[in-house]
Amino acid sequence: MRQKLLAVTAISLLASAAANAQAKLVEKVTRQGSELVIPYEKYVLPNGLTVIVHEDHSDPVVHVDVTYHVGSAREEIGKSGFAHFFEHMMFQGSDNVADEQHFKIVTESGGTLNGTTNTDRTNYFETVPSNQLEKMLWLEADRMGFLLDAVTQKKFEIQRETVKNERGQRVDNSPYGLLSEVMAKNMYPYGHPYSWLTIGYIEDLNRVNVNDLKNFFLRWYGPNNATLTIGGDVTSKQALALVDKYFGSIPRGPKVENMKPMVPVLPTHRFASYTDNYARLPMLVKTYPSAPSYHQDQAALACLAQILGQGNNSVLYQQLVKKQLALNAGAFASPQELSGSFIFQIIPFPGKPLSEMYYLLNNALDSFEKRGVTDDDIAKFKGGYESQMINGLQSVSGKVSQLAAFNTFTGNPNMIGKLMKMYQAVTKEDVMRVYNKYIKLKHCVTVSVLPKGADEKMLVAKDNFTIDTTGYTPPHYGYDGLKYVKAKDKFDRTKMPGNGPNPVVKVPAFWKKDLNGGIKVIGTENTELPTVTLSIKIPGGHLLESNDMSKAGLASFFTDLMNDDTKNYTAEAMSRELQKLGSSVSVFSGNEDITFQVQTQKKNLDATLALLEERMFNPKFTPEAFERFKKQNLESFRMAKTQPTSIAENVFAKINYGNNHILGISGDGNEETVKNITLADIQAYYDNNMTSQGTDVVVVGDITEAEILPKLAFLSKLPNKAVTIPAIAAVPAVDKTKIYLVDVPKAAQSEFRVGYVTGMKYDATGEYYKSGLMNYNLGGAFNSRLNLNLREDKGWTYGASSYFSGGKQTGEFQFGAGIRANATDSALIEVMKEINGYTEKGITDEELAFMKNAIGQRDALRYETGFQKAGFIGNILEYNLPADYVDQQSKIVANMSKAEIDALAKKWLNSGKMNVLVVGDKAKILPGLQKLGYEIIELDSDGKPVEKKAF
The missing domain is CATH 3.30.830.10 (Metalloenzyme, LuxS/M16 peptidase-like)
Known part of the structure; x- marks a missing residue:
């Protein structure tokens, strides 16, 4: 069905929807003209739940998004990380969904899922074949209304460790990972909702207890603080009937007021710094407070950021990077609900002090003022934004995500056309106006990031700001007296809905x-x-x-x-x-x-x-x-x-x-x-x-x-001549499993790699494809043995997986994960135990059924976007595949037997002949690894032996 870019007609109605006696139709938006629009119907249930339905019958796919208007900005000093922590807990089961079953149910339905948290909202979403819609709504309703009795102390402790590992991987163990934390503390007043990171502080995560977390859920996770958006191959009548059944009886939560913008005012320039264990080069970051999301200045600030620091036409590229005065330089406008930031980042070449970068940045801004804004600047910005908005509509998930965000932050899902008009109306005068309003002669926060061992002379300036913690009063969010009240239903929620009729999946004609x-x-x-x-x-x-x-x-x-x-x-x-x-x-x-x-x-x-x-x-x-x-x-x-x-x-x-x-x-x-x-x-x-x-x-x-x-x-x-790709050299087989160790002092995590060169080339219907099916339950799915063991049961990692990869000449098997440092040796024991258990005892009947259902039903999601279609037909051309290879794969999945899976596991998974690499803090992890009985060889970061003698 062709999506024409037409205008909006909005109908505000107070009458009840014909399809549902309880849900009130607030607005209906259709295509009638030439403007960009995502058609939808918006309803509100008596319990306050907002429901948005977007119909798109071009593919047999539905996307379900539940966005709660709560992020880390609803937290308080000493209790950071709650919103993100709860995102994890929402996947740990509810009254009618067993522990570790949420991912399994969605995956087995042929779908994908996830959740994300930022400062201002938390969302949970699934993309599934359209016949699985009812099951997804049952799942989301169960964790909205029936979660807390399933939140046990054990689950709480495991997910606390998982979150700490995520912080280790993304913040503490990553170059420049602490930058945002340092910037936030120095930019915003003590207690400001943006003065800490969404992931929180380790000490707060250690301090929190399960009852604190339950109160957070009761305060913010009511239906009246949520937007449920459903898009794809569905009708409003069908969707509303199911929404009323599963969500209609969930009690309204405490009232939630929108927070007002809180843009900080800096009385002076602030300078801060820190030493980064993982950064090789220093970095200068200069941040100015600016306008929040959907502010009238948002578009002009985005244009200013592009002119100053994005792409090879930008001022910073021309003045610093092209002249090789800096390795990298950029500018970004980052609006959020309560406040915005305008950020400059510069990485110098080795030996160059950050004070010199500060001077060069100021010179570049002076040159911008003389240069001004050109017609080409505006034309580039508008052309790029138009394409960005249109390309974002390729998938149902893209459209649903926009509707959900627009409604959550503005109360109006129909913002896409308004934003397009805002961005297309930007003038040269607007850009200079926001430059003068937010940047020129304005106070900012400058953070100097220094590599380990760097001289303090590299700093822009010494730290000059002390955080004032006096006078802080925690906000009164109303946690006292909250009660957990469950919905009362006239149907049995313990019964998981079945599947609707299987959708007809059309492989793209080519x-x-x-x-x-x-x-x-x-x-x-x-x-x-x-x-x-x-x-x-x-x-x-x-x-x-x-x-x-x-x-x-x-x-x-x-x-x-x-x-x-x-x-x-x-x-x-x-x-x-x-x-x-x-x-x-x-x-x-x-x-x-x-x-x-x-x-x-x-x-x-x-x-x-x-x-x-x-x-x-x-x-x-x-x-x-x-x-x-x-x-x-x-x-x-x-x-x-x-x-x-x-x-x-x-x-x-x-x-x-x-x-x-x-x-x-x-x-x-x-x-x-x-x-x-x-x-x-x-x-x-x-x-x-x-x-x-x-x-x-x-x-x-x-x-x-x-x-x-x-x-x-x-x-x-193109010249008509032969270019021959050489045959690659053979690789000697691994004679026995050894551990190779690379020392990264003070690493919070150990990076694991376990595997070997299989030599197995890519094929679409042969042993390579079947080996991928074999690996699915070992390490290919979220509910695989490796991930459940290391992440969900032990809390040692943010994620663990294994896979087979293959090209035209060879292939590999590999396991990978970032593991908490003090669990390194224990994790290796568990990895080998899982591989051995899989090869010795084989796949279970339940796992085999799970793999067949998950792989067999996911085709509906494989051909939705242009990039997906390009990948499909490109594969046919590159590997000379038959037009019906997808049908052949479906038959292989349906006929795959336990005996065949077990034979493939025995053939390709020999834990006694694999290479093991651990990159981490040698002082912490070597004693434990030495107890495991493997030969250990230390390498440097280039892969060269540190010394001839093995441990």
Whole structure:
């Protein structure tokens, strides 16, 4: 069904909806004109629950979102992290849903799910085949109205550990992870709702008890503080009947008043600093208070941020990065419900003090004032925003999320057209007005982030602000006397609803065409949005470098420069033209190809393809750009050596493949190999490897075969010559399991990698595909054995998973997780126990049924967006798959037996012959690992042995 971009008609009614005697229809919005709109009907139940229904019958999919207007801003000093903590607890079962069953039920229904928390709201959402709608509403209602008796002390303790691990992974164990926390404390007054992070402080998480958490739920999680949004292949009549059944009897909660904006006023410049254990380079962050979300200045501030610090036309890029005065520099406008921030971030090259960056930033702002705002600035901003808004409507989840957010924060789901008008109305005068209002001569907070061991002379200035904790009075949120009252029903909630009739899933129809020179084209028409996505894959990439591994990373470096200047456009001019069109043209490398990726609105397709042709056939490899990218790449390698996750990925590849194998080196190369690359090598790559033979073109969007083929005629200019991808070297089998250890002192977590090179190539219907099915219950699903053990039962990790990966020449098996440091040895014992248990005792009948249901029903979600359709047909072309391979996969899943799963597990999962890598604090974890009986070999962050003697 084609979605025309038409105007809004809003009908406010006080009468009851015909479909439901209790839900009042407040508003109905339909398409009647030419403006952008998401059609919906809005209802309110007697208990205060707001219900929004959006009908879209283009795919047999529904998305359910429950957004509660509560985030960390409803917390108080000493009790931070409650909102996020409760997000975790909402997945731990309720009266009628057993522990660890929420994820299982949704996954087994062929769906996906998650929850997120920020300062101002918490949301829970599921995307499922449309026949599973009733089950999803039953689940969401059960945890809204029947949760607290299922919140046990044991669950509470486990999820507290999980949240602490999440904080360790995202904040404490991450470069610059503490920056937002330091900024918030210094930006906002003591007790301000934004003066702490959503994830909270460890000491607060340690202090909280289960009754505190229950009171938080009773105060904020009532239906009158929630918006339930349902979108997709559903009717309002159907949805409202189910909503009334499952939600209508849930009692209203305490009254919730919206909070008023609380934008801080800074009387002076504030300077703060901290030392970061994981950052290799210092960072300067300068933040100004600005307007909250949906403020009249929001659009102009977003435009100002783009002009000052986003993209290669920005002031900061031109003044600092292009001149190689800074490694990275950007500006961002971040509006939130109560206040906004306008942020500058600068990372200098090694040795440069942050005071120099502060000076350069001020100079750049002076140059902006002289330069002013241009017509091109405004045209770029408007073109990009229009495309961003339209592309956000590709999926039902995207539309539902917008409706839910608009209603939660403004009370009006129909904001998309108003926002579009606001952004399209921005003028040059508006941008300068907000610059003068929020930035020029205004006080701000400047944070200096220093690497471990850095001299204090690197600071912009010494800390000059002391947080005033006097006079703080905790807000009276009304926690006293709260009572848990359950709904009384006339039906049995203990019975989980069954499935509706199975939806008809239509695999995208596609066409294929062979062009001259060996070019193959595949396409599918998708008329839901007026957009076109185009992908051109040319043979090449990382594996070509196996002929000379001393220059590994050449293909990636080549694509850096292919994204820069051309003979007729500077990089800045190219970006400017693309942004005005709201289009993108990017070039990137893979293992066996170089890809040109295009995204555009149909109306701008011809102009965008002309720019693609320029980029593809008229590159200009300048010495200045070459040196700039080389310097940036070398610094990025050095920075990666301070990040445990990056260390784990790079070192594990070297362990698996060895020092003399191309796949033992990152596709970006490393510090040693990139130093060897010359400008002549870049030119030679272009001259020798651009080819039509073996080139694949994928087209998805609002365009027919007859329309697109003439527009691809420029590809005939590709040289018709053979480019052969070398066969990769064989990898020796792992003789026995060993532990490889990389020391990262003071690491809060240990990064785990366990696995080996299987040699198993990708296939869609053979042993590779079946091995993926075999792994699903071991480590592929949220309810897999590994994740339930390490996360849900032990609370040692934020997440653990395993998977098989495969390409055209080889493949791997890998387990990965970030594990709490003091549980490192115990976690390894459990990982091996789960692998051994799976191979020795096999899959259970219940697990087999779960896998078949989950995999067998998820096809409804696989072809919704343009990118999903492109991935599907692109796979057909790249691997020469039969048109009915999805049907073949469905039959494989349906017929998969326990014996076949068990045989595959025994064949591919031998815990005695796997590589184990642990990246963490050696002082903390080595004694425990030594007790496990494995040989232990210490490596440095490059994967080189630290000493010959093993532990």
